[in-house]
Amino acid sequence: MIARPTLLSLQILVAVVLIGIWYIGSSVPIFGTYFLPKFFFSTPQDVFWRIVKMFSGTTIWKHIGITLTETMLAFVIGSVGGVVFGFWFARKPLVAAVFDPYIKMANALPRVVLAPIFMLWLGLGIWSKVALGVTLVFFIVFFNVYQGVKEVSPVVLANARMLGLNERQLFRHVYWPSALSWMFSSLHTSVGFALVGAVVGEYLGAAAGLGYLIHEAEGVFDVTGVFAGMSILAAFVLIVDAVVTQIEKALLVWRPEATQKN
Amino acid sequence: MAAGAVSLDRVTIAYPNGYEAVTAADLAVGEGEFVSLVGPTGCGKSTLLNAAAGLIAPAAGEVRIFGAPLQGLNRQAGYLFQQDALMPWKNAADNVAIGLEAAGVPRKDALDRAHVWLTRVGLKNFGDRYPHQLSGGQKKRVAMAQMLIRDPKILLMDEPFGPLDAQTRQIMGNLLLDLWAADRKALIFVTHDLEEAIALSDRVIIMSSGPKARIIGDHRIDLPRPRNALDIRLDPRFHEIQQSIWAQLRAEVIKAYGDAA
Ligand SMILES: Nc1ncnc2c1ncn2[C@@H]1O[C@H](COP(=O)(O)OP(=O)(O)O)[C@@H](O)[C@H]1O
Numbered sequence: 107m108i109a110r111p112t113l114l115s116l117q118i119l120v121a122v123v124l125i126g127i128w129y130i131g132s133s134v135p136i137f138g139t140y141f142l143p144k145f146f147f148s149t150p151q152d153v154f155w156r157i158v159k160m161f162s163g164t165t166i167w168k169h170i171g172i173t174l175t176e177t178m179l180a181f182v183i184g185s186v187g188g189v190v191f192g193f194w195f196a197r198k199p200l201v202a203a204v205f206d207p208y209i210k211m212a213n214a215l216p217r218v219v220l221a222p223i224f225m226l227w228l229g230l231g232i233w234s235k236v237a238l239g240v241t242l243v244f245f246i247v248f249f250n251v252y253q254g255v256k257e258v259s260p261v262v263l264a265n266a267r268m269l270g271l272n273e274r275q276l277f278r279h280v281y282w283p284s285a286l287s288w289m290f291s292s293l294h295t296s297v298g299f300a301l302v303g304a305v306v307g308e309y310l311g312a313a314a315g316l317g318y319l320i321h322e323a324e325g326v327f328d329v330t331g332v333f334a335g336m337s338i339l340a341a342f343v344l345i346v347d348a349v350v351t352q353i354e355k356a357l358l359v360w361r362p363e364a365t366q367k368n
Numbered sequence: 369m370a371a372g373a374v375s376l377d378r379v380t381i382a383y384p385n386g387y388e389a390v391t392a393a394d395l396a397v398g399e400g401e402f403v404s405l406v407g408p409t410g411c412g413k414s415t416l417l418n419a420a421a422g423l424i425a426p427a428a429g430e431v432r433i434f435g436a437p438l439q440g441l442n443r444q445a446g447y448l449f450q451q452d453a454l455m456p457w458k459n460a461a462d463n464v465a466i467g468l469e470a471a472g473v474p475r476k477d478a479l480d481r482a483h484v485w486l487t488r489v490g491l492k493n494f495g496d497r498y499p500h501q502l503s504g505g506q507k508k509r510v511a512m513a514q515m516l517i518r519d520p521k522i523l524l525m526d527e528p529f530g531p532l533d534a535q536t537r538q539i540m541g542n543l544l545l546d547l548w549a550a551d552r553k554a555l556i557f558v559t560h561d562l563e564e565a566i567a568l569s570d571r572v573i574i575m576s577s578g579p580k581a582r583i584i585g586d587h588r589i590d591l592p593r594p595r596n597a598l599d600i601r602l603d604p605r606f607h608e609i610q611q612s613i614w615a616q617l618r619a620e621v622i623k624a625y626g627d628a629a
């Protein structure tokens with residue numbers, strides 16, 4: 107393992123080099139031409155000052171708040187649905203067998219094509235974005251919970267039975283924790299997809315949110331605005347991901363991997 | 369034999385794929401008796417133990433528990449599995465307490481008694497460790513406490529010390545003898561280690577190699593109790609018993625490997 111400070115400085119070095127290339131290409135003429143024309147690539151300093159300007163007002167917080175709300179709602183609703191159906195299917199093989207082709211079909215469908223339909227049904231407000239996120243999160247959680255219930259170790263299960271646990275207690279002490287551990291192992295993915303649903307939805311038609319902000323800037327060829335929006339989105343993703351990591355650590359203490367990371 | 373704790377009457381067990389693992393096995397285990405089941409790997413020891421636990425229903429014959437025919441799970445038995453069977457998401461104390469909790473004992477009382485049991489198996493300060501933070505021997509100790517806390521009348525153990533190193537095995541053997549001597553229960557102890565079986569038990573049952581494995585030997589071990597699983601091996605009588613049983617077992621082991629090769 108590389109020491110943490112070394113790793114961090116290497117990571118920062120990558121950013122510095124990339125931004126350096128961007129800066130030179132867009133702001134320093136080489137043989138009289140700009141290697142990265144400003145119109146297409148903007149410049150790091152312009153993007154930086156645009157971000158500063160955005161955060162000096164209050165509207166940016168409204169946009170972040172909207173995107174965050176959509177992400178969380180999509181995650182929660184999709185997860186609850188995934189857990190309920192995952193359990194139901196895993197415990198009822200007949201149901202699973204009947205619905206199997208439909209589940210596969212629905213999961214194979216590129217979700218973006220649903221966005222216009224959701225907008226038609228639910229309007230341009232947050233719920234059409236939430237719905238898009240839910241269709242993404244649901245399947246990830248569903249498959250993981252299904253797997254988690256199916257793959258409970260038969261020995262652990264037999265042992266629990268011999269210890270006198272009834273069906274309800276087996277659910278609570280064996281199936282549920284096993285399913286949850288599978289669900290949490292996909293936490294990063296499902297939160298990520300909730301966010302993708304929200305941003306793509308906003309991008310395709312909305313009046314607020316980070317996706318909307320980027321789309322609006324694109325509409326007027328404001329490349330600086332696009333890059334500023336993308337940077338804010340990226341920072342937002344990093345923060346959300348860090349929070350998820352913390353939650354994961356707290357919930358999966360019993361896992362070998364979780365302890366080794368500490 | 370009606371008064372026995374466990375009795376198998378001409379029990380035959382076949383798996384769904386048609387493989388007949390055990391044929392017409394007769395076995396009677398009395399109350400307070402420590403019986404070892406010895407046989408070559410794959411002969412059907414676990415299969416027979418699972419029938420006694422009610423985890424598998426016999427294709428023919430009958431399993432009786434304290435004289436009553438067994439239907440479904442054997443509620444009077446505790447089972448120590450060959451593989452790791454602790455719930456990985458519960459710490460040691462919660463794993464030990466779960467059997468009591470399932471029986472409706474308030475959680476706090478169950479945990480108090482779990483700590484008593486952890487102390488008894490030599491894991492006084494290990495209550496908050498998760499299974500992956502325990503060694504193989506420590507996991508077996510937790511599993512023993514988990515089984516014994518419910519005070520089952522019959523104990524079934526499937527090669528409980530199999531994966532442990534020789535030294536730990538003997539220490540665990542002594543721990544088992546101490547716990548068993550405290551309130552003698554009927555115990556069926558599966559092992560492939562003949563010396564371990566002789567050192568611990570009142571009787572050693574020998575199974576033939578499969579398929580259609582049968583019980584081919586029943587040896588009473590007249591070594592004095594209380595025993596020390598380590599010291600008893602130096603007893604000349606131990607050596608005699610071992611010689612006479614080994615002669616029979618060897619024929620079976622050779623046959624098992626001969627078939628596999
Ligand atoms: N679920 C199963 N289906 C088919 N055959 C099985 C199954 N479980 C065990 N067997 C077979 O039954 C025989 C006895 O197995 P087992 O009781 O586990 O042996 P032992 O515990 O003595 O090593 C083996 O030959 C094994 O391959």
Ligand SMILES: [Mg+2]
Pocket residue numbers: 413414415450526527
């Ligand atoms: Mg076995």
